[in-house]
Amino acid sequence: RKEVEQDPGPFNVPEGATVAFNCTYSNSASQSFFWYRQDCRKEPKLLMSVYSSGNEDGRFTAQLNRASQYISLLIRDSKLSDSATYLCVGDSNYQLIWGAGTKLIIKP
């Protein structure tokens, strides 16, 4: 079983809609979690960190549920420019364990 699992998608979503991704992790000792965005054939870039209390940055909200061992990302009022692959990642003993990514396609 993979340590960090994501639905690969693709999620095809109309512009303006709200979309949510979940990511489950198996290592309960993981302390830090992040969401990264990766455009096609480009390097991943940090989207946001994920805290137990949840955090929000504009149209993006990230939540961590330790009891159920998952993190979530909510994108409101989606834009065409949100089309990308979203990677969740957790740390484990100084290593980062990455999910395979969820592909999001925003359609006009």
Next chain:
Amino acid sequence: EAQVTQNPRYLITVTGKKLTVTCSQNMNHEYMSWYRQDPGLGLRQIYYSMNVEVTDKGDVPEGYKVSRKEKRNFPLILESPSPNQTSLYFCASSQWTSGYEQYFGPGTRLTVT
């Protein structure tokens, strides 16, 4: 400009011909790592380094070597490349350990025939 650079960006080589992919960061970061990315498998860590002269294996270290003689540089060495090492490689650095934002290089697309 704060950045991580990798060279070459694209490389086609033949089985068994030793190659080195360079990685350099100008942010004075302690932690550096190498990943490979394959379709459906996501990013898998090859090696990481928490400081100069300190390196550790990641999830898929077989067939790779690294060195960290200087803080800014972290080259990836393939002594005898094989076709199953055809992949997209990323170097990354961060201020401290894995709990900090990772800054990635632009990637190196390697094809081994």
